[in-house]
Amino acid sequence: MGLGSGLGWARGAVLGMSLALCGAASAQTSAPVLPAQLQDFDAYVEGVRRQFDVPGIAVAIVKDGQVVLERGFGVRQLENNAQGKPSPVDAHTLFAIASNTKAFTAASLSILADEGKLSLDDRVIEHLPWFRMSDAYVTQEMRVRDLLAHRSGLGLGAGDLLYWPGTDYSTAEVARRLKDVPLTGSFRGQYAYDNILYGVAQLVIEQVSGQSYAQFLQQRIFKPLGMSETRFNSDALRRGDNVATGYAKADFKDLQPAPRMAWGNVSGAGGIYSSVHDIGKWMRMQLDGGVYRDDKGREQRLFSEKRQQAMWSVITPIPIAKPSVPQLEAARPNFLGYGEGWQLSDYRGQKLVWHTGGWPGMVSRLTLVPEHKLGVIVLTSTELSGAFNAVTMRVLDAYLDAPKTDWSAAYAAALAKSQDKADEDWQKRLKARAAGSQPSLALANYTGTYRDPWYGDVLVEQQSGKLLLRFSRTPDLVGELTHWQHDTFVVRWNQRWLNADAFVTFALTPDGAIREVRMEAISPQTDFSFDFHDLRLAPVKAAGAS
Numbered sequence: 001m002g003l004g005s006g007l008g009w010a011r012g013a014v015l016g017m018s019l020a021l022c023g024a025a026s027a028q029t030s031a032p033v034l035p036a037q038l039q040d041f042d043a044y045v046e047g048v049r050r051q052f053d054v055p056g057i058a059v060a061i062v063k064d065g066q067v068v069l070e071r072g073f074g075v076r077q078l079e080n081n082a083q084g085k086p087s088p089v090d091a092h093t094l095f096a097i098a099s100n101t102k103a104f105t106a107a108s109l110s111i112l113a114d115e116g117k118l119s120l121d122d123r124v125i126e127h128l129p130w131f132r133m134s135d136a137y138v139t140q141e142m143r144v145r146d147l148l149a150h151r152s153g154l155g156l157g158a159g160d161l162l163y164w165p166g167t168d169y170s171t172a173e174v175a176r177r178l179k180d181v182p183l184t185g186s187f188r189g190q191y192a193y194d195n196i197l198y199g200v201a202q203l204v205i206e207q208v209s210g211q212s213y214a215q216f217l218q219q220r221i222f223k224p225l226g227m228s229e230t231r232f233n234s235d236a237l238r239r240g241d242n243v244a245t246g247y248a249k250a251d252f253k254d255l256q257p258a259p260r261m262a263w264g265n266v267s268g269a270g271g272i273y274s275s276v277h278d279i280g281k282w283m284r285m286q287l288d289g290g291v292y293r294d295d296k297g298r299e300q301r302l303f304s305e306k307r308q309q310a311m312w313s314v315i316t317p318i319p320i321a322k323p324s325v326p327q328l329e330a331a332r333p334n335f336l337g338y339g340e341g342w343q344l345s346d347y348r349g350q351k352l353v354w355h356t357g358g359w360p361g362m363v364s365r366l367t368l369v370p371e372h373k374l375g376v377i378v379l380t381s382t383e384l385s386g387a388f389n390a391v392t393m394r395v396l397d398a399y400l401d402a403p404k405t406d407w408s409a410a411y412a413a414a415l416a417k418s419q420d421k422a423d424e425d426w427q428k429r430l431k432a433r434a435a436g437s438q439p440s441l442a443l444a445n446y447t448g449t450y451r452d453p454w455y456g457d458v459l460v461e462q463q464s465g466k467l468l469l470r471f472s473r474t475p476d477l478v479g480e481l482t483h484w485q486h487d488t489f490v491v492r493w494n495q496r497w498l499n500a501d502a503f504v505t506f507a508l509t510p511d512g513a514i515r516e517v518r519m520e521a522i523s524p525q526t527d528f529s530f531d532f533h534d535l536r537l538a539p540v541k542a543a544g545a546s
Helices: 009-013 023-027 041-052 098-114 136-141 171-180 196-209 213-225 276-287 305-311 326-331 385-399 407-432
Strands: 056-063 066-074 247-250 254-257 272-274 291-293 299-301 336-338 343-347 350-359 362-369 374-380 448-452 456-463 466-471 478-485 488-493 502-508 514-521
Touching (some): 041 056, 041 066, 041 385, 041 407, 056 276, 056 385, 066 276, 098 196, 098 213, 098 272, 098 305, 098 362, 213 276, 276 291, 276 362, 276 374
Antiparallel strands (some): 056 374, 247 254, 336 343, 343 350, 350 362, 448 456, 456 466, 466 478, 488 502
């Protein structure tokens, strides 16, 4: 995504300098001494904000059972507040943590497993008899553990349009539509990240516990850990909550606020809003092997050590790609895999347990180094991973006594290369385009309802001489179709922050009727959850038509 040119005075004028120390650290008269590489941490994070054009960043670091740093940088939103000033980000500012929610879903299943209410080896159909995948064997053999490990045979992000960027399907409706989402790989044969099966895991939790997932999280995790600031989905946000606004680079260049969203239908994959203050408590419990202290100071256990080791063990190996730029070679792991709700790899000989989260306008990274009792959470309000990676790597280097590296420059180089590649790809498409070609049909003949087995209906309408494409269950996916070449059009979405414009190709029968419509995102920088390429849209005949 594009870096943009900065945001003027509002971007740099405010630095949230709040430092809050929790637990044992709060009783000290002075803050714990930070390693040498973090003595200029404030200036470094500010540099990262400028480099990647991020309005707000929040960071917390846990070391040896103490929250040693909690800080906010920048502003919650670029617009002024009621006092005519931008509101600063602090340690209590809420961000969408997106896929960092997955570890909470895995922990919830572990709690139920410890209580003997389920086993991660149970077949999913033992708890949800109606559950179906598109293959009968996979349906029968899918275990609860498989829901967490990205090895189902679904393709990357398959079915994500059922909830992304926001639909009116319910959680159960999304899960039931899995029976029509095709498998493009072998069951347990390879890694392919998905979100939909975490929605199924959420339904298993609800079925077994007899509670809604929101109630379970609140009673079994948030309340025991004292995570009073954490909210389950944006519809749980309260008046007066200290919440950041997320920003996207519309058309990959212009910073624009993204709407505050709720994934109420796949919440188990990414529904939580939280602060670094609260996530610090979550990290302390994780680094202590599932143990925490209640509000009376008594030692309690959230889940067993056995279950934590299972969550932190590789189930699905992930191929290790060569870094896109030489500057990132030092971050290249020796092993990489996925456990139960966690990514697992190594850095400088130390095991990392980590995850990232991506949401319209917000991205984040949580990283644990168990052998060093070290954890770091970085929450950001722009859709660029370079910022959270650059901050995380600086912290890791500081505590692992690694050489000081300009990670901000390294990730900026990777971003620039990605942009260059996208530009080259676009130029190739322009060169191959038959610009003088005409559509085979009159525009009115492309209109109609087209249906995909797993998504549902997509409509092509004509208004004021223009063609519009409308996803029936996704309010934000509405845009104008313009001719590209032959029977291929380009849809430009009205919501430019989506960064998901797509080619739309109508395939005709020998008699000139429309047989099928296929789509694919134009830019390689488009989020993989816009899985337009998986759609197989067939025309729906009008009632009474022969």
